[in-house]
Amino acid sequence: MTENDELLLLRALLRASDYGVLLSDASRRDQLCNRRFCEMFGLESVDILQAQPEYVRLHLAARLKDPEGFLQTLNFVYADPERVLEDEVELMAPKRRLLRRYTTPVTDQQGDIIGRLWTFLDITRTRSTEEKVRAQAAQLKEQARQLAAALKVVTGRLDKVENTLTQTQQQLFETEKLSAVGLLAASVAHDIRNILTPLTIELTLADQNDPAARAESLHAMRRQVDSLSLLTHRLLALAKPDTLERVPTDVCALVSRIIKLVQAQAALENVEIVCVAPSPLPPVPADPVQLDQVLVNLVLNAVQAMRATDGGTLTLTLDTHNAGLRIRVADTGLGILPHIRKRLFDPFFTTRPDGAGLGLFSCRRIVQAHGGTIQVRTRPGGGSQFTTWLPFLATPIDSGEPILSPEKYYL
Ligand SMILES: Nc1ncnc2c1ncn2[C@@H]1O[C@H](COP(=O)(O)OP(=O)(O)O)[C@@H](O)[C@H]1O
Ligand SMILES: [Mg+2]
Structure with a gap:
């Protein structure tokens, strides 16, 4: 490839690039800029390349949100020819845009610094998408926080309801238990009376002299005693x-x-x-x-x-x-x-x-x-x-x- 071919390729590259590119020489004079750079800042390349360096800088600064900061950064960068820097600048005219700026020294084949390259990339859309995502994430986080708080309130209420239920259940159980004890006492008393009444009668009859009648009474008494024994079993089971x-x-x-x-x-x-x-x-x-x-x-x-x-x-x-x-x-x-x-x-x-x-x-x-x-x-x-x-x-x-x-x- 001849030197001329290389130059043609380089120009084509610069023209097609999405980056705004500006190249200045060692004496800070701007020597080359591409079409994207001119579009970004609303300038004609002749204005830039033929003007005095001061004029271009002031012209650029005037289009930025923070002109003073821009000029300070330039001084800072040019004070050290080897400085590499990457930051963001906000453009107000001709369109409001956010640009990522990158600058680095340019060296010749011997490694001597012969100038400086500035590139600018429009990151307005990326940033706004990022911001949207960030806003959505924040919104989601807030919703989750609110949900968690609501859940905590509901859980607290549920705990209270559960406590009340447990207490009520306990009270009911106690009441039921007590009434069961009463019922049981009544039932046992009733059973004992049912056994004791005939037993008393049989005891009176057992007094008589007739041996056959006495044997029958004894047999009946035995049945009543058996019943008493059964009752004891029932009580023991409790x-x-x-x-x-x-x-x-x-x-x-x-x-x-x-x-x-x-x-x-x-x-x-x-x-x-x-x-x-x-x-x-x-x-x-x-x-x-x-x-x-x-x-x-x-x-x-x-x-x-x-x-x-x-x-x-x-x-x-x-x-x-x-x-x-x-x-x-x-x-x-x-x-x-x-x-x-x-x-x-x-x-x-x-x-x-x-x-x-x-x-x-x-x-x-x-x-x-x-x-x-x-x-x-x-x-x-x-x-x-x-x-x-x-x-x-x-x-x-x-x-x-x-x-x-x-x-x-x-x-
Ligand atoms: N063999 C059975 N046939 C029909 N019902 C029964 C039988 N055994 C138990 N039951 C029913 O179960 C209930 C509970 O029995 P149980 O626990 O022994 O108590 P209780 O005899 O004091 O009623 C009885 O009241 C009755 O309704
Ligand atoms: Mg039973």
Whole structure:
């Protein structure tokens, strides 16, 4: 490429460039500028290149927002020929524009400084886009801040509502508990009177000399004492199953004792008791006293459920299932309606006028403490079956909170 070719290329480059370019020589005289430079500042190249340096500088300064600053920067730059500088200047005329200015010394092939190059790039649009983005970001940040503040207020309110709800719930629970205690006391008093009245009569009759009549009285008295014993079981079931005294328990023997105990009452209610158990069954690690309470509760519930049908059959089935012992207590009563079934195990839930609603609740607590399960299957009109399953391997003890402690009950 000849020198002339190079010159032509250089000129073409300068003409096409988006940068405004100005080149001054070592004596600060402006020697060359491109078309973009002239457009930016609204000048003709002849004005620039033929004028005195002072004239051009003043002319440029007059178009800027900060003319004084501009002239100061020029002096600062020209005071040190090697200085390189990059900054921004704001143009007011012919158009309001923001320019990025860059200046650097120009050297010849030997490295001697022979002049200075100034370039200007119009960054108005980039800056305004940047500003818009920045403004949007700030707006978003502000919105997020406001949302966070609103959320905090709502959370605070929710906390308050939750506190009030918890308090109300606690109060309700206490009230319910107290009224349940009252109800229970009334029910027990009623039961005791029902037992004591015939017992007193029988005692008077036992005084007579006729041995046959005396034997019959004694038999009747025995039935009343059995009833008292059942009542004790019911009361015990309300106490906390605090410590489980687990021993290998023969559930078959336990069931036989319970059947004997409820036999009299079942006969009165026209209920036939059937027990199905393959013998022998392995013992279960269980607390016999508490397991006894569970079974008595289930059996009594079944007997009571058959009042509406004027009696029926109570079937107790024992077998092994899933590495545990399964005890099924089935009745031929009217079954349980779905809305009642959902609440069966809730404390204080009862549909009986003299019920306390703690039987099934304590049954479940005791069974769970043994690591077992209790489930119900029922069909409206087709009876109910409560299935208790207890594992053969003892699991860790889970002792629940007492609902009514015995001391509270006797107050
Ligand atoms: N075998 C059953 N058949 C029908 N309903 C039953 C049976 N067992 C329990 N229930 C229902 O569950 C309720 C709660 O039983 P329970 O917890 O033993 O309390 P309570 O016997 O004091 O009512 C009973 O009132 C009754 O409505
Ligand atoms: Mg009950």
